[in-house]
Amino acid sequence: MNPGLARLQAYPFERLRQLLAGATPPANLSNISLSIGEPRHEPPAFVLERLAASLHELGSYPATRGLPELRAAMAGALQRRFATSGLQLDPETMVLPVNGTREALFAFVQTVVNPRRAALVAMPNPGYQIYEGAALLAGAEPYFLNTTAAGGFVPDLDAVPAAVWRRCQLLFLCSPGNPTGKVLPLHYLRFALELADRYGFIIAADECYADLYLDETDPSPSLLQAAAQSGNCAFKRCVVFHSLSKRSSLPGLRSGLVAGDAQLIERFLLYRTYHGSAMPVPTQRASIAAWSDDRHVSANRHLYQQKFQQVLPILRSVLPLEMPDGAFYLWARVDGDDARFARALYEAAHLIVLPGSFMAREAHGENPGRGRVRISLVPDLPQCLEAAARLRQFLAT
Numbered sequence: 001m002n003p004g005l006a007r008l009q010a011y012p013f014e015r016l017r018q019l020l021a022g023a024t025p026p027a028n029l030s031n032i033s034l035s036i037g038e039p040r041h042e043p044p045a046f047v048l049e050r051l052a053a054s055l056h057e058l059g060s061y062p063a064t065r066g067l068p069e070l071r072a073a074m075a076g077a078l079q080r081r082f083a084t085s086g087l088q089l090d091p092e093t094m095v096l097p098v099n100g101t102r103e104a105l106f107a108f109v110q111t112v113v114n115p116r117r118a119a120l121v122a123m124p125n126p127g128y129q130i131y132e133g134a135a136l137l138a139g140a141e142p143y144f145l146n147t148t149a150a151g152g153f154v155p156d157l158d159a160v161p162a163a164v165w166r167r168c169q170l171l172f173l174c175s176p177g178n179p180t181g182k183v184l185p186l187h188y189l190r191f192a193l194e195l196a197d198r199y200g201f202i203i204a205a206d207e208c209y210a211d212l213y214l215d216e217t218d219p220s221p222s223l224l225q226a227a228a229q230s231g232n233c234a235f236k237r238c239v240v241f242h243s244l245s246k247r248s249s250l251p252g253l254r255s256g257l258v259a260g261d262a263q264l265i266e267r268f269l270l271y272r273t274y275h276g277s278a279m280p281v282p283t284q285r286a287s288i289a290a291w292s293d294d295r296h297v298s299a300n301r302h303l304y305q306q307k308f309q310q311v312l313p314i315l316r317s318v319l320p321l322e323m324p325d326g327a328f329y330l331w332a333r334v335d336g337d338d339a340r341f342a343r344a345l346y347e348a349a350h351l352i353v354l355p356g357s358f359m360a361r362e363a364h365g366e367n368p369g370r371g372r373v374r375i376s377l378v379p380d381l382p383q384c385l386e387a388a389a390r391l392r393q394f395l396a397t
């Protein structure tokens, strides 16, 4: 057996299920789930139509590399979104389709980690649990970079000892961050790239929330922009992950992309060919439509902006909350034990939130998720407002 399997932790939602087992919520209140990060806005009709119109193409095997038109559409979307001088992605060598970023984040680690070199994979803590599981199953040790309010919710790269960087083979960054909503600024990304060059590691930037920034005048930047600005126009050591799940509210389509360093992409393609993770052709056709259009993305983003603008004033008098930079989460500080808080809230108000400590690991003497809950603003606006009103009442009594 792969020894990493024994080290995998229960998924946060399994722990949440156990936490809430046996609790009885008020029967007169409907359940509102604010725990999972599943977008629920209406998927764009033109994408679904393209999918339906392409179903006859299920009769042939898809190529792992994807259709040339898809790679062109993906490169085009990134170039429009992150327009920067020198940022030019060759669709032939620098972009690949993936079946959602989750599988790709996992598979990329299996591709690049050399477990015989006491490998470390560094990652934000709290963070998306796949980074940790992927590192363990690749035979690497996870190295947790705590993101705390005191540190402005950015992983403190300066605090990492040189001996750790020397063992580090891969650094995960996530911007906008899940669960913090923090956007990593360009100067930070450039510094991360300097470290990558100095110590020879790769950076995997999970940018799946990149289109859900909350200030229209301040779109979140990409690691690709930081690389281009530093003169690294071949994106050496860099890969970014983007997804239609959040961008286009299409989590069920299972469609995303990876882009960056052509050498890494070439190795990743080889891995994927053996792994057997080609995207069905109808999904590719639908994805071409989605990546080629930005209007629906802006409409989708506005819906989240609206929710934050209306929910925050309801909660501010009872919770210390700031508008995040992006994504669709509130990373709220609560008094006392976050798991106990989540259970009590469920029992009193029939709301489900995710305890922060379930999303983080004990590292460097603390669990940086402790004392926080993640509130996911994925239900529709009336439900988000209803949830905020119930939460306010719960906290006020």
Ligand SMILES: Cc1ncc(COP(=O)(O)O)c(C=O)c1O
Binding pocket: 037, 099, 100, 101, 102, 103, 128, 174, 178, 206, 208, 242, 243, 244, 245, 246, 251, 255, 256
């Ligand atoms: C930070 C982060 N990365 C990646 C994913 C995976 O998204 P998908 O596989 O739908 O592209 C998620 C999903 O919630 C996420 O929160």
